[in-house]
Amino acid sequence: MSAVKVDALAAYAGTYQKQLIAQAVNGMDVAQDVTVLPGIKKATQFTKLTVGSILKPFNSTHQPTANALQYSGQILEVKVGKADLLIDTDDYRQIWLSELMKAGVNPNDIPEEKFTWEQVMKAFGAELNNTTAYSGVYNASGNSAIDVANGFGTILAAAITETKVTPVVTGAITLADAVEQIEAVYKSLPVVYRNMNTVAYMSFNSYDSYCENYAERFGTQPIYNQFGQLYLRHSAGKCLIKPVTWMGSSGRVIITPKENMIMGTDLLGDANKINTVPDVWTLKAGIAMAVGFQFRDLSAMRVNDIQ
Numbered sequence: 001m002s003a004v005k006v007d008a009l010a011a012y013a014g015t016y017q018k019q020l021i022a023q024a025v026n027g028m029d030v031a032q033d034v035t036v037l038p039g040i041k042k043a044t045q046f047t048k049l050t051v052g053s054i055l056k057p058f059n060s061t062h063q064p065t066a067n068a069l070q071y072s073g074q075i076l077e078v079k080v081g082k083a084d085l086l087i088d089t090d091d092y093r094q095i096w097l098s099e100l101m102k103a104g105v106n107p108n109d110i111p112e113e114k115f116t117w118e119q120v121m122k123a124f125g126a127e128l129n130n131t132t133a134y135s136g137v138y139n140a141s142g143n144s145a146i147d148v149a150n151g152f153g154t155i156l157a158a159a160i161t162e163t164k165v166t167p168v169v170t171g172a173i174t175l176a177d178a179v180e181q182i183e184a185v186y187k188s189l190p191v192v193y194r195n196m197n198t199v200a201y202m203s204f205n206s207y208d209s210y211c212e213n214y215a216e217r218f219g220t221q222p223i224y225n226q227f228g229q230l231y232l233r234h235s236a237g238k239c240l241i242k243p244v245t246w247m248g249s250s251g252r253v254i255i256t257p258k259e260n261m262i263m264g265t266d267l268l269g270d271a272n273k274i275n276t277v278p279d280v281w282t283l284k285a286g287i288a289m290a291v292g293f294q295f296r297d298l299s300a301m302r303v304n305d306i307q
Helices: 003-026 029-033 090-100 112-135 152-161 178-187 204-218
Strands: 035-037 043-051 069-077 079-087 198-202 239-243 254-256 261-265 273-278 283-295
Touching: 003 029, 003 112, 003 273, 003 283, 029 112, 029 261, 079 112, 112 152, 112 283, 152 283, 178 198, 178 204, 198 204, 204 239
Parallel strands: 035 261, 198 239
Antiparallel strands: 043 069, 069 283, 079 283, 198 254, 261 283, 273 283
């Protein structure tokens, strides 16, 4: 690699690091599927106020109900993940050149440094999406994407173990019974949440089983709304069925409002950054990004018993 290419790579990262970090976040499917909080520096608590039974017949004596107000809440904590790279664009050059050979491509639109960094950030975001978001188990001494932060699946499994969440017993989602199994999870929701817009998050395996089982049972395709979105039977169009990439092949079904599943990051803060150090023929680069996942309210969802 020439010194000019090394300098161009370093300059591009320095000039566009905020855009590159945002590109990695926005390119993650999970960031589109849940609610993103972009300004989490370290941790934030989602305060929940539960008001007990307080109504009674009137009399002139003040009789406050003991412990009527109970405060609780989940804590969203972000952890910083990193990638250390030694970039030699000769490794990317053949792929880059193949892009330039496509019809209608202007070489000035995708210079090699732009192409290289976009590919790196795409891979960075893909690891967070495919591994960390659901299956992550935080381990400060770890060395892979699964160690960066606790994912939704890990948080949920701990909540079930601690009896904070009681799963609906469905067994593995199967082609023969998927409709009944997934509807059982939905019907267990408190009425207040059944009257709200919710999302049934599941793997593509479970989604396929639901669609095929529905067609077999009822001789027709599942129900879609005017936007082409599949929604759950008996939900009056309020519960969308959402197959997601970040749950992998999990058999878990999570039904909750979208606002209850949170991804936190420090999108514009100092924790998210790209540092570069030009070497003789290569570029040393480091990417750091803060990320965390949490449920805002554990009582605002229902899940099945398969991890």
